[in-house]
Amino acid sequence: MTNNEEAASMEVELTEEQKVAEAQRILREDLVRNVKFLERGASESEVHYIHRAMRTTFALRKRLEHRSWASSDSPAVAKALEIAAAALGTSGGKTEGEVKACVPEVALYFGLLEYAKGSELSHALIGVVNSVQRRTVDPIAGRVFFYFSRFYEVGNSLANARPTLLSALQTATLTGMKESQATLLTLLLRNYIYYRLYEQAERLAAKTAFPTDAPNSVLARYLYYMGRIEAVQLNYTVAHTHLLEATRKAASNAATAGFQQTVHKLYVIVELLMGNIPERSLFRQAILKKPLQPYLELTQAVRIGDLAQFQSVVGQYRDKFLQDQVLVLIQRLRHNVIKAGIRSISAAYSRISLRDICYKLHLDSEEDAEYIVAKAIRDGVIDATIDHERGFVKSSEIQDVYSTSDPQQAFDKRIAFCLNLHNESVVAMRYPGRDHRKDIADVNDAVRRERELAQELASEEFDDGMDDDDMMDDGL
């Protein structure tokens, strides 16, 4: 018996039944508390109360799985349950009327809790969402759409979800439901990429604007998909920026490990395609070390410019790369390997014959080597000249970087990044209105609330992150 368990059994010596009863009591309390948050959010049109209720959804749903909540004794919960239950059973017009009678936020929330029931429920809930268009429904609606799409994906018919999602996106954009809009955009991008319709995905992204105040978990996913689209279309610099931001926006905890891994896999490839070598420390991080092993070996092969090793790594991990949907991208890396090889040769030799280059890089013929080196010179990979008659390559003197404007440009890039970060954080801050203060009787109370909230944040795992992880495990 481990220490923890011992402590637990010492502390409260309860029978099984009592434990169950206790758990149910806590569960009930949590539900009641969330219902209060929802009602308050709905009556005061304050979205952030809704967010507070949403935060515990994932944990609550897990606890609900084994229990029925019929024995609830709070009138608010009982009412909500009744209505939610009705919504689960039928999706007729009568139900919709009933739902409207209650606070729609609460009904939807309970629908969300019972999501395990499946796609039928998701259709019923979407009907409800469409009939109620209020700003406070927004965060819940976002989740509803998320699961709606997920059910289709699991059912292997993602394309069929597209019309609903598209029309929902239109409604959300028109009514200013920012969070739903963000979620829907992300879902549609995923939908297109799933079928490798990169062109459509790109057009959708170009024609829409991602809402600025979307939650970070959605934004991170959006950035990842954008990075993917741009990488396919050879805009590596843009892709690189998107992916880097995606890794930074995603919460870094155990729940988002899957997302982090997926993003970093693509990130490594894009970095290699840009001709950079990802930092070694990236591969040492605990959550990345194992899944990124093939990518580490790939990076090593590219770094030393060994074409034979590169081919063997690709061959060895072919299935893995295929599963991660990066194999086609990796195929493009071949010429980067050659470039890296030429660069290291040029750095090491001041003069080398074409035949030696050909031999070192495992190229097919000297003529090929000559063309390849010529192209490398033109692309600015190396600074050298070829002597055709005598068949050798002569490297030019290495120019002092500090005599050029390169450092200036590098600094400019970094300064721009910092300033941008600052501006973004200013925009991200929330300034609640004055009437918010009325609720707080005295300052002490306010401080206590803040502390509670901080504790909650610290103790609860990030709900959104969990769901992300679910999705990312599919390898997309």
Add this chain to the structure above:
Amino acid sequence: MSRALSAKELTALYESTRAAMDSPSPNLDTLRSQLSKLKVGLVQIAMQNSEVATDTSYLLLKRSALELGAEFSVKVGDIPAFERYMAQLESYYFGDNLGLEESKVMYPLIGLNLLRMLSENLIADFHTTLERIDLNQILNNEFVAHPVKLEQALMEGSYKKVWQARAEVPTPEYLFFVDILMSTIRNEVASCTEKSYASLPLDDAKTVLFFSNMDELLTFAQERGWDVSPAEKKVTFPSHVENMRVFQGESIMHQTLSYARELERIV
């Protein structure tokens, strides 16, 4: 206004056009008029009866007609038309297959389209299209593998391989685009040689740039502004010494001003 053709007549018309197309020396003008008649007929029949439009035999006929059109446009060298036909065919090739059997000319046409993108230097479109093709087909189907290999050689700079690929085309239709590609490549090679050689003997320059006779080389050299000295039998390239040390005053000014503006906002 001519009377709309029936389904049977349309099939017959398609068959005769197909036969005309496959004949060793087709009459292009007749073909063109037959093709447009076929297309108009297809649209008319679908407009009269909307159920027909989802019929398998109708879809099959439409796809075949489009394929015929694509082949025809390659034959007459009409690239924009080929692009249009391929855009229409895409929904047959990549969408769900509408219950049709895979077309025999699907991969040759996709390969041709890929080659078109290469020859027009639309590398991003090339890769986007490639993503939608099954990986096994990319590696093993000769029609698709050919442009893919070409692209790799192009990116590497193995222009010799690109040149050789001309001899390895899977069908003669590919030559049309490969030849366009060749002139692009020659310019590529020329810009590479300008940068990497100080001078080249005339004979070598001829082989490097894939010219078959000296006159072509001389006109080409003139176009690009190279110095040819007949006495030494040499081409000398104008040297490009870029002065990196130029003080870029204006851009630094812009940068500094933008920092000042941002800082002012922070303070």
